[in-house]
Amino acid sequence: xxxxxxxxxxxxxxxxxxxxxxxxxxxxxxxxxxxxxxxxxxxxxxxxxxxxxxxxxxxxxxxxxxxxxxxxxxxxxxxxxxxxxxxxxxxxxxxxxxxxxxxxxxxxxxxxxxxxxxxxxxxxx
Numbered sequence: 001x002x003x004x005x006x007x008x009x010x011x012x013x014x015x016x017x018x019x020x021x022x023x024x025x026x027x028x029x030x031x032x033x034x035x036x037x038x039x040x041x042x043x044x045x046x047x048x049x050x051x052x053x054x055x056x057x058x059x060x061x062x063x064x065x066x067x068x069x070x071x072x073x074x075x076x077x078x079x080x081x082x083x084x085x086x087x088x089x090x091x092x093x094x095x096x097x098x099x100x101x102x103x104x105x106x107x108x109x110x111x112x113x114x115x116x117x118x119x120x121x122x123x124x125x
Contacts, residue, residue, distance in 0.1 A: 002094045007120030014084050014124070020077040020094030020117060027051070028072040031097045031107055034079045036090035036122075045108030046092070047079060052099060057108045061087075084124045091119040 006018040018034065033048035047068035048057035056068060067080040077094055095113035102112055 002096060002115055002117035004092065004094045004117045004120040007092060007122045009123040009125065010084055012085055012124055015080070015082045016084065016122060018079040018081065018092055018094075018120060018122075020079075022075045022077070022096060025096070026072075027070060027075045027077060027096065029099065031099060031104055031113065032068075032070060032077045033057075033095045033104075033108055033113055034068060034077070035093045035095055035111060036088075037093070037119075038090040041090075043093070043111055044090075045111065048104050048108045049077070050099075050104045053104070055104045057104050059108075081122070084122075086124050089122060089124050091121050093117055093119045 001023045004020045028051045031050045034046045035043050036046050037043045046059050047066055049068045065083045069078045094117040096115045097113040
């Protein structure tokens with residue numbers, strides 16, 4: 001189970017930190033990712049992390065503004081979002097999946113994760 005929190009409404013230029021608590025498995029051995037979906041648009045991979053390979057992925061649209069991190073002790077994934085823009089407005093989802101032959105980048109491009117949270121809304125005005 002994945003439970004997101006930390007969403008809300010913020011003005012452009014502001015910051016938010018999203019959290020995703022995992023239960024039932026150890027996140028340090030899983031691929032983890034953040035996705036978002038705006039109304040009328042498809043799901044977009046925002047940031048991903050694989051602790052096993054110390055690998056990170058960021059969409060071009062968020063590079064330099066968002067940072068993904070993992071607290072293994074708390075089984076919690078974070079997404080620090082700075083310099084937020086109105087186009088960042090979306091429902092944000094946490095996702096997780098066990099390791100296999102797929103790379104982190106391919107998983108992020110195809111939403112190739114097995115477990116999904118219910119989402120947390122981010123609104124930037």
